Amino acid sequence: MKRIQVRCDEHIGTISLDHPEKRNALSEDMVGEIIAALRDLAAEGCRAVVLRAAPGAKVFSAGHDVAELPEGRRDPLGWDDPLRHLVRAIEQHGAPVIAMVEGGVWGGACEVVLACDLIIAADNATFALTPAKLGVPYNVSGMLTFLNTAPLHIVKELTFTAQPIDAVRAERIGIVNRVVPTAELEATTLALAQTIAANAPLAISVMKEQLRILAGAHPMSPQGFERVQGLRRLVYDSADYREGIRAFKEKRRPMFEGR
Numbered sequence: 001m002k003r004i005q006v007r008c009d010e011h012i013g014t015i016s017l018d019h020p021e022k023r024n025a026l027s028e029d030m031v032g033e034i035i036a037a038l039r040d041l042a043a044e045g046c047r048a049v050v051l052r053a054a055p056g057a058k059v060f061s062a063g064h065d066v067a068e069l070p071e072g073r074r075d076p077l078g079w080d081d082p083l084r085h086l087v088r089a090i091e092q093h094g095a096p097v098i099a100m101v102e103g104g105v106w107g108g109a110c111e112v113v114l115a116c117d118l119i120i121a122a123d124n125a126t127f128a129l130t131p132a133k134l135g136v137p138y139n140v141s142g143m144l145t146f147l148n149t150a151p152l153h154i155v156k157e158l159t160f161t162a163q164p165i166d167a168v169r170a171e172r173i174g175i176v177n178r179v180v181p182t183a184e185l186e187a188t189t190l191a192l193a194q195t196i197a198a199n200a201p202l203a204i205s206v207m208k209e210q211l212r213i214l215a216g217a218h219p220m221s222p223q224g225f226e227r228v229q230g231l232r233r234l235v236y237d238s239a240d241y242r243e244g245i246r247a248f249k250e251k252r253r254p255m256f257e258g259r
């Protein structure tokens, strides 16, 4: 079953998340379809790619497919986590990927959107970083995605509260490039994509890769990395992590005990 729609018109590709039954949760299958679509659009010579939900979506994406998260004893957000593959595929895609956002963006879907090169949001868009709500130990590269996008105090507010912020605040912080009325979202995004597509694709592709390398150039000692991994293991081996996942599946509020 296809969970996305893909098209390429005049050097501009569009990938539409289209699995509303599960609020576009980023399952392994959906991620695989998106990554394959990025590869196909590159082969077709698309000079910009728009990542969107179906028109009128109330939820852009509900984030990780929680049903696919391990219930402890294994890092849920390790190198081979599907969402990590998707973030890397977007960051390494040769052409700019523009997130065209309407509706709610939840959890790991925020990282996917923030990993895009530009973000155009409708005025009904919201963004919520949810690891603390589920009890999930977010990983180092994911945190770096957030830190490359928003000031430290804002990242702490978003990750510690797990509460959504609206598009106007996201623009004021600098998380999104533009906020427009929903009715203007498609036209604004298309005009931006066409402007980019009319410029030199090789120069843009090289500048995108330069910026990826520079943005990721953060020294971390082996000791520092090992400490982070040890701390994260405490979380994903905790009763709280198992409680967060179970509470989600049982559609109830989690009762965290700090162990």
Ligand code: LCV
Binding pocket: 021, 022, 023, 025, 059, 061, 062, 063, 064, 065, 066, 067, 069, 104, 106, 107, 108, 109, 129, 130, 131, 132, 133, 134, 136, 138
């Ligand atoms: C699987 C889902 C999901 C879903 N997975 O519709 O960033 S981290 O660290 O937290 C990371 C681990 C992560 O990304 O975790 C996921 C974070 N996401 C969230 O916390 C959002 C969870 N979803 C919701 O709060 C609601 O579903 C929203 C507000 C998105 C939409 O609410 P609405 O009332 O419109 P339902 O909740 O009724 O969901 C419709 C169907 O989609 C499934 C949900 O289980 C339900 O399936 P059933 O009809 O089979 O019951 N669904 C929603 N989100 N992340 N499945």
